[in-house]
Amino acid sequence: MATSYEQFSSKLLTYTLMFLILSSLPIYVTVLSLELITFQVFTRFVSSVIPLGLVLYFVYRQSYKTLKGKLIISAYSFLLCSIVMWFIPTPNSGIVVFLFALLSLIYLDRYVTLLASGYGIVVLIIHQLFNPYTLEMDLLSRVVQFTLFAMCCITCVSVCIIGRRIIAHAQRSEKKALDNENRYRQIFELSPEANIVQIDNKIVHMNRSGLTMLGAQHLDELIGVDVFDLALPEYHDLIRAKAADLIAGKTILDYTELRIYKVNGEVIEVETNSISTLFNNRPAILSNFRNISETKSARETINYMAYHDQLTDLPNRYQFITKLEAELRYAVHRPASFALLFLDMDRFKSINDTFGHPLGDRLLKNFAKRLQGSLEPSSFAARLAGDEFVILLPNSNAETLGILIEPLLERLSEPFILKGQEISVTTSIGIAIYPKDGQDADTLLIHADAAMYAAKRQGRNNYAFYSTEMNEVNLRKMMLEQDLRKALQQGELHLVYQGKKDLSADRLSGFEALLRWTHPKFGAVSPAEFIPLAEETGLIVPIGEWVIRQVCDQINSWKQAGLSPLPVSVNLSVRQFKQDNLIEMLKTILLSTGIEPRLIDLEITESVASSNFEAPLIDKLHVMKALGVSISIDDFGTGYSSLSYLRLFPVDTLKMDKCFIRNIDHNQDDLAIVTAIIGMAHSLKLQVLAEGVENETQLALLKEQRCDGAQGYLIGYPVGASEVEPLLAPAHAFSNS
Structure with a gap:
């Protein structure tokens, strides 16, 4: 031709x-x-x-x-x-x-x-x-x-x-230009995001994604429509200014969030950016739109979950500590005091045991609602965990607190009607006042907690102020602190191992190393009692190093016995992260023991997750990840761990706290939360492990929701290293097959 x-x-x-x-x-x-x-x-x-x-x-x-x-x-x-x-x-x-x-x-x-x-x-x-x-x-x-x-x-x-x-x-150049034009036109038309061309503030063209976003069937419905008719009035000045900049030749690369109307009048939120271009040889503005309504809603949901307790909707522990630390920073510059109230529902465990956990959860919800409604707007209430609540009362002192607390106790002791049952609960409140009873968040919480136990010993449904002469509980704590310093040298500490199961492969996938203390006088001391004490005193640093070395030595012992060891998890606290030589200590132990780094899983404890996420902390995690070890977040969802920080942590696994697992076999709300956490984690390409699995129904539900792993008494009780060896034999045989 x-x-x-x-x-x-x-x-x-x-x-x-x-x-x-x-x-x-x-x-x-x-x-x-x-x-x-x-x-x-x-x-x-x-x-x-x-x-x-x-x-x-x-x-x-x-x-x-x-x-x-x-x-x-x-x-x-x-x-x-x-x-x-x-x-x-x-x-x-x-x-x-x-x-x-x-x-x-x-x-x-x-x-x-x-x-x-x-x-x-x-x-x-x-x-x-x-x-x-x-x-x-x-x-x-x-x-x-x-x-x-x-x-x-x-x-x-x-x-x-x-x-x-x-x-x-010239013909090649013309063909190339035509090819480029066709390519750009295809990109324009096939883009999954909305592309809209406007001339003199009138829409002259848009792609199929734009029609879909605005709910139109045909391009004729939007050709000639004024862009100011699409945007809400509060954005008109912004649109006009950006259009003027583009016409003047300025390059604008920043994305702007707008709220615009669809054809049916529905308002959606979009993120947009624009460039100047030519359309049919006329100056035009090409705008790219992305519907972020669902994204913003999900972001708000995640942010809400990160700062609020999932059961009661009260602020969680993380948000409370953030608020408390802000109050402490503010208090440095003003001569005022504030009170920290630590609340614990009396005999709540017996209510759970008698009426069941679903009713207990409903009681906690109603209690939180009543608590919130009984406080002044300036007060700040939060749920720490279980049946423990805290209140921050600004501008308070010992003289004025009695007038506030007695009506509060009376209001909280009024009966609750749940499923036709009249249930009465009382509350014990411990009070610590800044600056007399402490000048940092940890000290104030510890002292308020101690005062709460003192209130319980005084007959419950009572309150007590913290004092330095606070009875045998403080004495026990002091004795434990002193004896804990010698526990390592005297061989009183030992490790037990609790199995973790891979639900997809239906086999053991690893163990968690748990620290135990057998006191010569008090016998077995609960980790919930001595671990916080070790963190408070700094003894957690040498103890933590001993735990890591013991785990590595034990892995070598299993290998020397001809077994194939599985990965072992070790908890790390915030105090351990603050030590300057943490990375060097890990490198030294891994090199000296010669074990594979993949066999060590470092779990971020609640205290780490509730600390300030400063850059050095994040950097340490990345360096540790580079060593070859894996990293998990423990007790996820209790209020310590924050979803907003998952993007900062090089995390491999989320361990859902047992408080969510406990009731999933008979509580649809808990099951919905577990499902949401699993879906969110998988979307972030993270593994999910459920803690506290105690029956087959819970396990079946977790498998149904595609949970990756499980840990709890159903999987196995914590046992000594010698009892782990028979459990490793099948894993060894499997790896050889």
Whole structure:
């Protein structure tokens, strides 16, 4: 198929030849009238040139679209030229040769031009040798004329080649531009995000995603719509300013959040950015829109979950500590005190045991609602865990608190009606006052907790202020603190191991190392009692190092016994993270014991998750991850761990706290929370392990929700290292199979 240019060039050349033939008639008539030629010559001219011209036109109409046709036209043209020249009474035949060689440049085809030039040289030679009008010229003139017009032909060929290259380059550039335009158009149309083009604030085009986002069926519904009619009025000034900047040539790369209307009037939230462009050769603005309504809703939900207790909707421990630390920073600059109240529901465990956990959870919800409704707006209440609540009362002292607390206790002791049951609970409250009873968050919480236990010992449904002479509980704590310093040297500490199960493979996937203390006087001391004490005193640092080394040595012992050890989890506290040589200590132990880093799983404890997430803490986690160990978040969802920090932590596994697992077999709310956590974790490409699995129903539900792992008494009780060996034998055999 010939291009428009090729058709034009063929037409121009042929019509030029026809014009020259036709214009030669009056010339010959004039020459005949002046008797410069005979009538016989004129007759021969007319009888040969006119038919040949008609044949030329016929050949042109049949073949101008092909290269072969071009060659035929060129050959025939120069044949005609030769015949015409034979009758022209002039020796300057080279002029016509040059003219036809020049006309051939219209094709800008080197083959046609070479042929035209060749024809021209042949015609010139024939005329120079045989035409009677040129026989009178001397030999030098003929050579000069021949050389001159031969050079003209060569020049034409050169111009043809150069011109053809220029045109080819232009055609390639045009094709490339067209391809780019088509590519950009495809990107525009197929983009999953909405693309909208506007000119003078009017919509002129948009892609299918834009129609879908705005709820339109056809483009005609939105063409010509003013962009200000789409956006809510409060955004009009912002849109107008950004459009002015784009028209002025400023590049704007920042994304802006807007609220816009859909076709049906529904309001959605979008994130948008715009650039200036051309549309149909007119200045336009191309805007990219992304619907973030669901994203923002999910973000708000996650943020809410991160700072609120899932059962009672009260602020959780993390938010409370954040609030308490902010109050402490503010209190440094003002001479005022505030009170920290630690509340614990009396005999709540017996209510759970009697009426069941679902009713106990409902009681906690109603209790939290009543607590919140009994406080002044300036107060701040939160749920720590279980049946423990805290209240922050600004601008309070010992003299004014009695007036506030007694009505509060009375209000909280009013019966609750749950499922037709009248249930009465009382509350014990411990009080610590800043700055008298502590000047940091940990100390105030510990002292308020101690005062709460004192209130329980005074008869429950009571309150007590913290005092330095606070009875045997404080004495026990002091004794434990002193004895804990010697526990390592005296061999009173030991480790037990609790199994973890891979639910998809239905086999053990690892163990968690748990620290135990057998006191010479008090016997077995609960970790819930001595671990916080170790963290408070800093003894957790040497104890933690001992635990890691013991675990590594034990793994080596299993390997030497011909067993295939499974990964072992070790808890790390915030105090351990604050030690400067933590990374070096880990490297040293791993190198000295020679175990594979993948066999160690470091669990971030609640105290770590509730601390300030400063950059050095995050950096340490990344360095530890680079060593090859895995990292888990323990007790996830209790209020310590925050979803908003998951993106900062190089986490492999989330361990759901047992408080969510405990009731999933008969509480749809807890099951929904567990399902949400599993789905969220999987979307972040994290493994999920459920703690506190105690029956087959819970395990079945977890498998149904695609939970990755489980841990609890159903999987296995904590046992000594020697009792782990039989459990490793099947794993060893499996790895060899």
